[in-house]
Amino acid sequence: MENNEVLKNTEIVSDDDLTEDEVTVDEDDLTENDELTEPVELTDKQRIKEYTRRLGNLQQRLKAVKLPVIVVFEGWGASGKGYIIGKLINRLDPRNFKVYAISAATADEKRYPIMKRFWAKLPEYGKAAFFVRSWYREVSLSRVEDEISIEELDLRFREILDFESQLSDDGYLIIKIFLHLSKDEQRKRFKKLESNKSTKWRVTKDDWKHHADYDKYQHAFSEMFERTNRESAPWFLIDAEDRNHATAAALECITNCVESTLEKREAGIGVPTQALEIRTSESIRLLPQKQLFEIDPNGGPFDEENYKADLKRCQKRLFELHNILYKKRVPCVIVYEGWDAAGKGSNIKRLTDGLDPRGYEVIPIAAPTAPEINRQYLWRFWTSLPRDGHIAIYDRSWYGRVMVERIEGFCTEAQWKRAFDEINRFERSLAARGTIVIKFWLQIDPDEQLRRFERRQNTPEKQWKITAEDWRNREKWAQYEVSVNDMLRYTTTEIAPWVIVESNNKKYAHLKAIKEVIRRLEEEL
């Protein structure tokens, strides 16, 4: 099926959006075979039956190749989105899919980055998510209601494209269906719904308002198709004037997309595993950054005598700034990366001693759990982001993708090479919301690490802090150095630059980090 094809060969006009006579009965039991008695009208019905059956049979194959599927249903009010989804899930095992009806963001959702609530609904590999309205809902509404500027609109589309392309790159199949209705037909359906006691409440004032603005919405939708119709996540326009025809067309479209993608995956085609070079977006400006060999891990001059007074003064100031941040509802993300035993924990401790425990969270990142492994790797970070006014401190972070996952082969070369840009875009999304993003690399030299490892080994209360894995990682110092240098080179962006914290001297490091946080907060608040 071609994109943007509007199916025009409708035969009968039928009412829609779940009026009572739309309730369908799954007439066939799997053990029966009913005769179809009305041949002319039933062509579409037969197609529906055929496609639901095929979709049912595809489930095991989806699981086998771990193909995740996202289907978006957008379209005019009363175009029958709910009805079609009812058919779509007819033969699917409830374990394999979820249906999400998207309405306006709740007050709670509004306190997080805009795309977070959609990231949170990501299906696991091998499963499906069906959206009745989606991330396109608010962008089209605000477009017509004129709440947003052109810059804001650009931003929204950019966020959507980032979201869809990153998922597609990760192997997600994204199918977007738009159900089209003429203005006349929409009016008829609203009237019909209103005439029925049990469905009357479904037609709201807003629905009639949008109906009156039909032409403006038409324009907004066209713009939306134009800006977001990509090979990786195409739009399919379906004429919804005839209910059965539209249902058959939607199911055919979905079945075909899934089947053809499955065939490719089963043949090992479709998910690139190699990439020749690291590419970063031109729209994200990289800043120059030192490489590890250029850094003196001992740091600069340090006033040992005044350390405590200095630190105390910094924590007081930080406390004031935390109050302002909370009051102004600005979110803040602080990332700690660094060598094993570089002192992330104690550095974070000095920082949090200056914070109100009700307004921050330390998020320690360990090996991913099952639900995390079974989704795009940024999922767990999107879903753990801080609310506006809160600080999230990540003890290790999404940079694991380009360090441990790269070195241990937990992801493919193509994946880690793509990750630099994905991460920059992720951080740009945060910054676009006003999130202050601060990233620390805690640098020590191998000798200092050895001293600390040995001290841990020899101090009974600290022995749990040192494991065989730490020693193994130490042997890979050179490999890590290459990875860290790439990370510093490709992810030191204008919006979220890396700050090197020379950490051979812990006290020097404590002061440098806390002063940097203060500087950034003062600058941005």
Added chain:
Amino acid sequence: MENNEVLKNTEIVSDDDLTEDEVTVDEDDLTENDELTEPVELTDKQRIKEYTRRLGNLQQRLKAVKLPVIVVFEGWGASGKGYIIGKLINRLDPRNFKVYAISAATADEKRYPIMKRFWAKLPEYGKAAFFVRSWYREVSLSRVEDEISIEELDLRFREILDFESQLSDDGYLIIKIFLHLSKDEQRKRFKKLESNKSTKWRVTKDDWKHHADYDKYQHAFSEMFERTNRESAPWFLIDAEDRNHATAAALECITNCVESTLEKREAGIGVPTQALEIRTSESIRLLPQKQLFEIDPNGGPFDEENYKADLKRCQKRLFELHNILYKKRVPCVIVYEGWDAAGKGSNIKRLTDGLDPRGYEVIPIAAPTAPEINRQYLWRFWTSLPRDGHIAIYDRSWYGRVMVERIEGFCTEAQWKRAFDEINRFERSLAARGTIVIKFWLQIDPDEQLRRFERRQNTPEKQWKITAEDWRNREKWAQYEVSVNDMLRYTTTEIAPWVIVESNNKKYAHLKAIKEVIRRLEEEL
């Protein structure tokens, strides 16, 4: 430490609730040992240091015996809850605890049963959750603001006691601390906060209003202590006029509770593993219910000819009722339990064919995942409850506790015996919110099961539905029969009775279940 002991020996009056001079510096690094130079004032400070250190050292032991800890901080506004928590977490690994600051329920949270948001914050076994305000917040607020009736108040306290006692029975250690301030002292602190530019906004109109109502709140708090001070979750009243003294007292109290509980657990005492008989609350009325041998799985008379028309009519009616349910925002929970191959899936299917896919969810319950195993068993059900106006259909449910978990020994005898009452209370919580709870037991006989197993085995598309485990379970038919009979006997309550669905004839079963749903919805809407 005794319960309800108010520590009166305060020395100095200090300001509180996170004014800037409260920011504390963790003066000691683990490698250092600072001289304490002001002996008189520092007694409490030394105690604080000692207890934070001891708490830090307890973490590994908590993990070892998998003891989960919940600490609640309630108290007057500006009594220093945040400050004390800051000290409490001083030496704790962020992986081992979470801090939750509880404010008014969001609009979204209000669409779920009242205790759901607290269940959702349950720590895993071996970890801790610290609450700044808690489930007591709203009950004390509404008490004074007079929004709730005595009946409503009784209900709230009952929900709280159910929550705490079920967790305590499951091995959770619950410590509730109340920080007391005199009216004068509170006024002083508010004034102090207001005098500082960066903390001024923290004192709201509501704070002053509550201050004016000090005596009423005093009364509400006393009532709260009286009604919720149980051995399983005691209150500790701490005088908060002196900041350091209060902090030391709170930390001492927590440390002692944790240490003494740990000692018991390490000695294998404290979590009962045997219970002699099944007890159910007198306040929950059980209805008479048939035992399995009294049921004819073939059901009653059945009009085969009109099945399709009947089913279609029922689905239409159900659709109308679903609309009303949605509009009236009434939540509904439908539980399907039954023998393997009793036809739960196809029965659910006939029901959902009559529902709007945007307003229901089928929740298949399989073996618990890691986060589920590591918490009280009802956690995963509390957190999956439907929003008001939505229907959740459980394909298997919390009754696994008294069937498979009982039979396979996944829980202790004491646990499954206690579960009948816990489940009744859980369902009463749902009903108290107006949730319609419908429970189906799908009954077939062993011969019918064998026929269906063999048919599955011999039909290629259905082979995935039958596993070795199904055959093993079949061998345990007699054991299951005992369990099911107990379940029917002890959990057929007035609010949530079991409905037997005779399922040897699938079509008969489809109609019986859907008609029962219609009957209940008509009755309750």
